[in-house]
Amino acid sequence: MRCSEFRLLKDESREEYEALCRVWLEEYDDGTAVCRELVEQLANDHWLMKRADQRVQQVEEAIEESGIDAADWTEEQHRRLALMHRYRNTAKRDFERSRRALEQRRGARLREAHGEEKLVAWREDRDEKIAAREAKAGAREARSGGRDGSQGQERQPSAQMPWMQVKNTSGRGLVASNLLSSYGERTILR
Numbered sequence: 001m002r003c004s005e006f007r008l009l010k011d012e013s014r015e016e017y018e019a020l021c022r023v024w025l026e027e028y029d030d031g032t033a034v035c036r037e038l039v040e041q042l043a044n045d046h047w048l049m050k051r052a053d054q055r056v057q058q059v060e061e062a063i064e065e066s067g068i069d070a071a072d073w074t075e076e077q078h079r080r081l082a083l084m085h086r087y088r089n090t091a092k093r094d095f096e097r098s099r100r101a102l103e104q105r106r107g108a109r110l111r112e113a114h115g116e117e118k119l120v121a122w123r124e125d126r127d128e129k130i131a132a133r134e135a136k137a138g139a140r141e142a143r144s145g146g147r148d149g150s151q152g153q154e155r156q157p158s159a160q161m162p163w164m165q166v167k168n169t170s171g172r173g174l175v176a177s178n179l180l181s182s183y184g185e186r187t188i189l190r
Contacts, residue, residue: 006044009051017047028102030109038102045095052088059084 008017021043028039063077110119 006047012051020047028106030106035102035105038098038105042095042098042102045091045098049088049091049095052084052091056081056084056088 006017008014021040024039024043024046025036028042029036059081063073063081066077068074068077106122107119110122
Protein backbone atom coordinates (compact mmCIF):
# COMPACT_ATOMS: atom_id res chain seq x y z
CA MET A 1 0.00 0.00 0.00
CA ARG A 2 1.41 3.36 -0.99
CA CYS A 3 1.40 6.29 1.41
CA SER A 4 -0.86 8.14 -1.01
CA GLU A 5 -3.28 5.17 -1.16
CA PHE A 6 -3.69 4.79 2.60
CA ARG A 7 -7.29 5.42 3.67
CA LEU A 8 -7.73 8.10 6.30
CA LEU A 9 -10.75 8.72 8.48
CA LYS A 10 -12.82 11.91 8.21
CA ASP A 11 -11.17 13.51 11.25
CA GLU A 12 -7.60 12.81 10.04
CA SER A 13 -5.38 15.14 8.05
CA ARG A 14 -3.84 13.98 4.76
CA GLU A 15 -1.07 16.60 5.19
CA GLU A 16 -0.10 15.24 8.62
CA TYR A 17 -0.09 11.71 7.26
CA GLU A 18 2.07 12.61 4.28
CA ALA A 19 4.48 14.49 6.57
CA LEU A 20 4.80 11.35 8.69
CA CYS A 21 5.51 9.31 5.54
CA ARG A 22 8.23 11.77 4.49
CA VAL A 23 9.91 11.55 7.90
CA TRP A 24 10.15 7.76 7.69
CA LEU A 25 11.23 7.85 4.04
CA GLU A 26 14.02 10.28 4.88
CA GLU A 27 15.16 8.03 7.73
CA TYR A 28 15.17 4.67 5.95
CA ASP A 29 14.68 4.88 2.18
CA ASP A 30 17.71 3.55 0.31
CA GLY A 31 16.20 3.88 -3.15
CA THR A 32 15.14 0.26 -3.64
CA ALA A 33 11.55 -0.80 -4.24
CA VAL A 34 11.67 -3.36 -1.42
CA CYS A 35 12.88 -0.79 1.08
CA ARG A 36 10.26 1.70 -0.05
CA GLU A 37 7.51 -0.89 0.52
CA LEU A 38 8.86 -1.61 4.02
CA VAL A 39 9.07 2.12 4.81
CA GLU A 40 5.52 2.72 3.60
CA GLN A 41 4.29 -0.18 5.75
CA LEU A 42 6.14 1.32 8.73
CA ALA A 43 4.54 4.73 8.13
CA ASN A 44 1.10 3.12 7.85
CA ASP A 45 1.64 1.13 11.05
CA HIS A 46 2.84 4.27 12.84
CA TRP A 47 -0.31 6.12 11.76
CA LEU A 48 -2.53 3.25 12.92
CA MET A 49 -0.72 3.21 16.27
CA LYS A 50 -1.30 6.95 16.71
CA ARG A 51 -4.96 6.46 15.77
CA ALA A 52 -5.34 3.67 18.34
CA ASP A 53 -3.73 5.87 21.02
CA GLN A 54 -6.29 8.58 20.26
CA ARG A 55 -9.16 6.08 20.46
CA VAL A 56 -8.00 4.86 23.89
CA GLN A 57 -7.82 8.45 25.07
CA GLN A 58 -11.30 9.19 23.70
CA VAL A 59 -12.81 6.19 25.51
CA GLU A 60 -11.09 7.15 28.77
CA GLU A 61 -12.32 10.75 28.44
CA ALA A 62 -15.88 9.59 27.70
CA ILE A 63 -15.90 7.36 30.78
CA GLU A 64 -14.41 10.13 32.90
CA GLU A 65 -17.02 12.61 31.67
CA SER A 66 -19.78 10.26 32.81
CA GLY A 67 -18.79 11.22 36.36
CA ILE A 68 -18.59 7.63 37.55
CA ASP A 69 -15.74 6.62 39.86
CA ALA A 70 -13.43 4.02 38.29
CA ALA A 71 -14.44 1.48 40.94
CA ASP A 72 -18.08 1.85 39.84
CA TRP A 73 -17.59 1.50 36.07
CA THR A 74 -20.05 -0.77 34.35
CA GLU A 75 -19.01 -4.00 32.70
CA GLU A 76 -19.60 -2.38 29.30
CA GLN A 77 -17.24 0.53 30.12
CA HIS A 78 -14.52 -1.90 31.21
CA ARG A 79 -15.05 -4.00 28.09
CA ARG A 80 -14.88 -0.95 25.80
CA LEU A 81 -11.67 0.31 27.36
CA ALA A 82 -10.10 -3.17 27.28
CA LEU A 83 -10.98 -3.50 23.60
CA MET A 84 -9.34 -0.17 22.75
CA HIS A 85 -6.22 -1.20 24.68
CA ARG A 86 -6.07 -4.45 22.69
CA TYR A 87 -6.37 -2.49 19.43
CA ARG A 88 -3.58 -0.15 20.57
CA ASN A 89 -1.31 -3.04 21.61
CA THR A 90 -1.85 -4.79 18.29
CA ALA A 91 -1.03 -1.60 16.39
CA LYS A 92 2.09 -1.09 18.51
CA ARG A 93 3.29 -4.66 17.84
CA ASP A 94 2.73 -4.16 14.10
CA PHE A 95 4.70 -0.91 14.18
CA GLU A 96 7.58 -2.49 16.11
CA ARG A 97 7.64 -5.47 13.73
CA SER A 98 7.86 -3.15 10.72
CA ARG A 99 10.59 -1.07 12.35
CA ARG A 100 12.61 -4.17 13.24
CA ALA A 101 12.34 -5.43 9.65
CA LEU A 102 13.74 -2.13 8.37
CA GLU A 103 16.51 -2.09 10.98
CA GLN A 104 17.50 -5.64 10.04
CA ARG A 105 17.49 -4.77 6.35
CA ARG A 106 19.56 -1.66 6.97
CA GLY A 107 22.03 -3.63 9.08
CA ALA A 108 22.39 -6.34 6.44
CA ARG A 109 22.94 -3.77 3.70
CA LEU A 110 25.50 -1.91 5.81
CA ARG A 111 27.40 -5.14 6.51
CA GLU A 112 27.40 -5.95 2.80
CA ALA A 113 28.40 -2.52 1.57
CA HIS A 114 30.68 -1.12 4.21
CA GLY A 115 31.79 -3.93 6.43
CA GLU A 116 31.65 -4.25 10.16
CA GLU A 117 33.32 -0.87 10.94
CA LYS A 118 30.54 1.10 9.29
CA LEU A 119 27.94 -0.97 11.09
CA VAL A 120 29.50 -0.21 14.47
CA ALA A 121 29.58 3.52 13.64
CA TRP A 122 25.95 3.42 12.54
CA ARG A 123 24.90 1.62 15.75
CA GLU A 124 26.67 4.24 17.87
CA ASP A 125 24.95 7.03 15.93
CA ARG A 126 21.58 5.28 16.29
CA ASP A 127 22.13 4.78 20.04
CA GLU A 128 22.93 8.49 20.43
CA LYS A 129 19.75 9.43 18.56
CA ILE A 130 17.68 7.05 20.68
CA ALA A 131 19.23 8.41 23.90
CA ALA A 132 18.50 11.97 22.77
CA ARG A 133 14.86 11.05 21.95
CA GLU A 134 14.44 9.31 25.31
CA ALA A 135 15.94 12.28 27.15
CA LYS A 136 13.57 14.59 25.31
CA ALA A 137 10.60 12.34 26.14
CA GLY A 138 11.74 12.15 29.78
CA ALA A 139 11.94 15.93 30.00
CA ARG A 140 8.49 16.21 28.42
CA GLU A 141 7.05 13.71 30.91
CA ALA A 142 8.76 15.52 33.81
CA ARG A 143 7.08 18.74 32.72
CA SER A 144 3.72 17.01 32.52
CA GLY A 145 4.19 15.45 35.96
CA GLY A 146 3.96 11.83 34.75
CA ARG A 147 0.70 10.07 33.93
CA ASP A 148 0.78 7.41 36.60
CA GLY A 149 1.94 9.58 39.48
CA SER A 150 5.05 7.47 40.01
CA GLN A 151 7.49 10.28 39.37
CA GLY A 152 10.52 10.01 41.62
CA GLN A 153 9.66 6.53 42.87
CA GLU A 154 12.05 3.63 42.39
CA ARG A 155 10.65 0.58 40.67
CA GLN A 156 11.10 -2.81 42.28
CA PRO A 157 12.27 -5.28 39.62
CA SER A 158 9.95 -8.10 40.64
CA ALA A 159 6.88 -5.90 41.21
CA GLN A 160 7.07 -3.60 38.18
CA MET A 161 8.79 -5.96 35.77
CA PRO A 162 7.15 -9.39 35.96
CA TRP A 163 9.65 -10.79 33.45
CA MET A 164 12.40 -10.20 36.02
CA GLN A 165 12.97 -12.72 38.77
CA VAL A 166 14.96 -11.59 41.81
CA LYS A 167 16.59 -14.16 44.09
CA ASN A 168 19.33 -14.40 46.70
CA THR A 169 22.36 -16.42 45.63
CA SER A 170 24.30 -17.61 48.66
CA GLY A 171 25.27 -14.25 50.16
CA ARG A 172 26.53 -12.64 46.95
CA GLY A 173 23.59 -10.26 46.83
CA LEU A 174 20.40 -10.34 44.81
CA VAL A 175 20.51 -11.58 41.25
CA ALA A 176 17.96 -10.37 38.72
CA SER A 177 17.53 -12.92 35.95
CA ASN A 178 15.93 -11.75 32.77
CA LEU A 179 13.51 -14.55 32.00
CA LEU A 180 13.02 -13.31 28.44
CA SER A 181 16.71 -13.48 27.58
CA SER A 182 17.79 -16.52 25.61
CA TYR A 183 21.35 -15.86 26.79
CA GLY A 184 20.59 -16.18 30.50
CA GLU A 185 21.95 -12.73 31.36
CA ARG A 186 22.22 -11.98 35.08
CA THR A 187 22.76 -8.76 36.95
CA ILE A 188 24.08 -8.57 40.51
CA LEU A 189 22.12 -6.10 42.64
CA ARG A 190 23.88 -4.70 45.73
